[in-house]
Amino acid sequence: MKIKNICCIGAGYVGGPTMSVIAQHNPEIKVTVVDLNKERIDAWNDKNLNNLPIYEPGLIEVVSKARGRNLFFSNDIDGAIKESEMIFISVNTPTKTYGTGKGMAADLKYVELCARNIGKIAKSDKIVVEKSTLPVKTAESIQSILENAGSGVNFEILSNPEFLAEGTAMRDLAIPDRVLIGGNDKTEEGKKAIQALVDIYSSWVPKENILTTNVWSSELSKLTANAFLAQRISSINSLSELCERTGASIGEVSKAIGMDSRIGSKFLNASVGFGGSCFQKDILNLVYISRSLGLNEVAEYWNQVIVMNTHQRDRFAKNIIKNLYNTVSGKSIAIFGWAFKKDTNDSRESAAIYVADTLISEHAILNIYDPKVSSSQMIFDINYLNTRSEFENKKYLNIKSDPYKAVEGAHAVAILTEWDEFKTYNWKKIYQMMKKPAFIFDGRNILDKDHLEEIGFNYNSIG
Ligand SMILES: NC(=O)c1ccc[n+]([C@@H]2O[C@H](COP(=O)([O-])OP(=O)(O)OC[C@H]3O[C@@H](n4cnc5c(N)ncnc54)[C@H](O)[C@@H]3O)[C@@H](O)[C@H]2O)c1
Incomplete structure (x- = not known):
């Protein structure tokens, strides 16, 4: 399975740098990072690179080369979902401030909103990648939401948590200790999805540093x-x-x-x-x-x-x-x-x-x-x-x-x-x-x- 278009929902401390590096090493793939926050997207698109919304040593250099070539920042979430074969969810998952699990559990409302939106918009098969840090078994909920959206298309869910540390994110992304990909290798579609993501990282990460596990x-x-x-x-x-x-x-x-x-x-x-x-x-x-x-x-x-x-x-x-x-x-x-x-x-x-x-x-x-x-x-x-x-x-x-x-x-x-x-x-x-x-x-x-x-x-x- 060859991926031509990637969409990343969430243009924050993880989505921005991670997608910049994926775009840098995969010039043939169009990478679109989308966000609800207009101000944030405007800052990512600012001509003056010193106004990027996050400060991270080395980020400006990578963004300046890839932006406008195969890296794009946009508020058109639905458009990017439609055209992409692979969608990363990289939205925030803060601690809940209300209800059951208040002050303890992860608030998954943003992740769920993304899943519902993908389910509604998708007109072709999609690989959905959890980039956000999520509680164990969240993939099951995402799968259920997507399958019940009634779009009739096939969704494969992968977990690909991000291990970058802020302050050294660009180095961590360039030479990661490991890339972790969780997926379902019991089905043909699952195996293909895992391989598609492995291929993207293989552009710059040695194969032995790419670890695949169950979700x-x-x-x-x-x-x-x-x-x-x-x-x-x-x-x-x-x-x-x-x-x-x-x-x-x-x-x-x-x-x-x-x-x-x-x-x-x-x-x-x-x-x-x-x-x-x-x-x-x-x-x-x-x-x-x-x-x-x-x-x-x-x-x-x-x-x-x-x-x-x-x-x-x-x-x-x-x-x-x-x-x-x-x-x-x-x-x-x-x-x-x-x-x-x-x-x-x-x-x-x-x-x-x-x-x-x-x-x-x-x-x-x-x-x-x-x-x-x-x-x-x-x-x-x-x-x-x-x-x-x-x-x-x-x-x-x-x-x-x-x-x-x-x-x-x-x-x-x-x-x-x-x-x-x-x-x-x-x-x-x-x-x-x-x-x-x-x-x-x-x-x-x-x-x-x-x-x-x-x-x-x-x-x-x-x-
Ligand atoms: N910051 C880190 O160092 C780090 C490292 C590894 C993993 N993570 C995990 O990655 C995830 C993202 O973290 P972050 O620091 O990038 O968060 P962030 O708050 O910087 O960015 C999240 C972005 O998602 C956007 N968003 C929220 N809901 C949306 C929706 N429905 N549609 C479109 N955009 C939406 C927000 O506007 C925000 O810009 C979290 O789960 C976090 O735990 C963070």
Whole structure:
């Protein structure tokens, strides 16, 4: 089966970069990325590539070559579905905020809407690929919706979860550790669909890195991968607190255990806690599925990863308050970094939001600087928590486009994202601009403690 047209529903952090790379390596296939959000599609089509809706190193280069050639961004969802033989669903699957499973289960309404729309529009056979992260057995629901749409065409469902990490997405897509494709290899149509997707990835991914499994293993592998990654962060963070009490150093402990080849050195940096749109949501989802199946011990085991992450964030904010003589009321604090990690403009579930919220509750005045997150996004993030009114929030938030403006008269600087540029700042100059004693709370352990203490800072790191 030769695919000539691909449609991807959802032009977000996954759909945009993933389809750009597929288009880059398959110039003979027309790839159309569609979205309900007109503003987002306009930004993807913006002549000025600096206005692309997401920031990801290396993205501009790939989009500039493929866009208009075989890569297109459009709001014409139905048109793209009609003409494509393969449709990726890459819409958001946030945690439910209502009804059964509120605060735990994945909200699949966007995925279901896509499936219903595909079922209604399709006039020829389609391969539907789950790119969104979905609970185990979602493919069954999608299949049922499509089959009952009455279009009379055949649908094959594949699961192809995305393992890219924001900030390194283009590298992860160019040389993936593995590509996972779940499908039904018990039928001829199923086998053909799997092969069609394997062929697309084979344009640039070595065959041995393309793994095929059954659909449910594929769906569960994605949740498991995120749960394991987040678990490592919570594990090291739990020990950072123990280090602070005992005089051991978490950096030294991380190094010592990371050199054990059975453990490995990645994902062992203690920090203010993980954020991002995926880790928390996917673990909550895993916990919810386990509980629904009566597997309470399994559910509680994974739930602790989240408990520890929330604790780490709270503890960081409380430590700032404690060190600033137990009150931050009316004190100005510079927040460096709002994105949930470096090299992305994504702030979803960022630790910075929660730390800032706690500080605002204590009436601190925050001067926030991030190299890539827009001020409107920061204001949205704080208001979204609904802790207090927008009017009230406004009184405590100053968003700065220059880091040196953020530190003028500040009592403390809190580092909440590990942006490389923070390491290169003139910290002597910053010290001179701040109130004394001048505090640094390094939530990412990226700054040079000895250098800062020599300048005169009161430097606090994690662990
Ligand atoms: N962000 C990541 O790093 C990452 C990594 C791997 C997997 N995932 C998974 O990929 C999925 C997408 O994540 P994302 O970060 O790209 O989300 P996102 O919010 O950035 O993008 C989703 C897009 O889908 C659009 N959309 C929603 N419903 C639609 C509909 N019915 N029709 C057309 N467009 C619709 C939204 O407007 C939005 O632009 C999620 O399931 C997520 O868990 C994300």
